[in-house]
Amino acid sequence: MIDLEVETRHAFFKLVDGVLITTFKPKNIDLETAKQIVEDRKRITHGKSYPGMGYAKGIKYVSKEAREYFSQPEALEGVLAGALIMDSNFSAGLINFFLKLTSPKIPNKAFSSEQAAIEWLQQFKAE
Numbered sequence: 001m002i003d004l005e006v007e008t009r010h011a012f013f014k015l016v017d018g019v020l021i022t023t024f025k026p027k028n029i030d031l032e033t034a035k036q037i038v039e040d041r042k043r044i045t046h047g048k049s050y051p052g053m054g055y056a057k058g059i060k061y062v063s064k065e066a067r068e069y070f071s072q073p074e075a076l077e078g079v080l081a082g083a084l085i086m087d088s089n090f091s092a093g094l095i096n097f098f099l100k101l102t103s104p105k106i107p108n109k110a111f112s113s114e115q116a117a118i119e120w121l122q123q124f125k126a127e
Contacts, residue, residue: 008040018125019118021052027060034066038075051081053114071104081107081124083117102112 004015008034012023022041026033041052062070069075082104086092095110107124111117 004044006034006040006044008044010037011040013041013048015045018050019061019121020052021055022052023055024059027058029059029062029066030064031063031065031069034062034069034075038070042078045078047078049078049080049126051083051124052079053083053085053121055085056110057085057087073105076106079106080126081121083108083121084110085114085117086110086112088112099122 001017003014003017006013010025010029012025014021016024020041022037024037029037084092084095086095089112092112093109109117109120111120
């Protein structure tokens with residue numbers, strides 16, 4: 001059941017059965033874009049926390065500053081866990097390898113399958 005659908009300049013947000021799904025519009029994400037995406041998410045969710053799934057398909061580049069910002073407590077506020085949907089199993093495996101090296105502050109995992117990501121996120125839904 002879709003509880004919410006909102007389109008902003010940089011993303012489509014959809015709340016489906018307690019999971020916030022984000023589809024990023026830009027192919028390149030810099031720090032300013034990253035900050036706007038986070039600000040929009042916080043505004044749309046009204047301070048409530050959800051596990052989140054982001055479609056990274058089609059993204060060509062995320063600046064180092066944007067990657068660092070996305071991992072900061074300010075940007076993670078309201079995110080219980082994160083799943084990234086990648087173009088391929090290889091891309092998902094590579095991202096998961098780097099996630100293990102960086103010790104994310106919330107549970108985080110990359111997938112090539114939307115269904116697998118949603119199943120994994122179910123354990124993090126707020127009661």
